[in-house]
Amino acid sequence: MSSPTATLERLPRSMQAMLVIGAVALAAFPLVPIEGTDFYLQMLTQMMILAIFAMSLDLLQGVTGLVSLGHAAFFGIAGYALAFLTPQDAPMALWWSLPAAVLAAAVAALVIGFLVVRTKGIYFIMVTMAFAQMVYFLFFDNKALG
Numbered sequence: 001m002s003s004p005t006a007t008l009e010r011l012p013r014s015m016q017a018m019l020v021i022g023a024v025a026l027a028a029f030p031l032v033p034i035e036g037t038d039f040y041l042q043m044l045t046q047m048m049i050l051a052i053f054a055m056s057l058d059l060l061q062g063v064t065g066l067v068s069l070g071h072a073a074f075f076g077i078a079g080y081a082l083a084f085l086t087p088q089d090a091p092m093a094l095w096w097s098l099p100a101a102v103l104a105a106a107v108a109a110l111v112i113g114f115l116v117v118r119t120k121g122i123y124f125i126m127v128t129m130a131f132a133q134m135v136y137f138l139f140f141d142n143k144a145l146g
Contacts, residue, residue, distance in 0.1 A: 067125050070112075070132030078105035080139055108135075 057071050082101035086093050112131050119127050 068128045069125055070128035070130075070135070073112075073132040073135040074105045074109050076135060076139065077108045078102060081105070 053072070053075060057068075060066055060068055060071065078101045081104035082097055085097035085100055116124065116127050116131065
């Protein structure tokens, strides 16, 4: 009795092309910091950050069906926490300040999520927008933070 095997020939042609492009991009990815200029490295970093943001929004909206207007507030909280915790003259501090920034965003998400998850529909959208505005005004109207 033979079992079906997944070979490259059995996949559709568009899927084959996507796999080849993905494999080439994955193989070239480690070479960017070596051969690339600072511009390309910064552009690649920004693309990866925005890809993570898009995947998390797709998970929230596509899988659970919850529409959030305050999704970027957690990215802002982590960004401000990282900027606040990382001194400019100590790049090695990134190894402890990056997990601390993620922890700050996770704690904020836990507190906000505890209050927001009880609402549904348009009320969920409005409450997430209200929390996003509160985070916005916390950072932009506070003299110490920005």
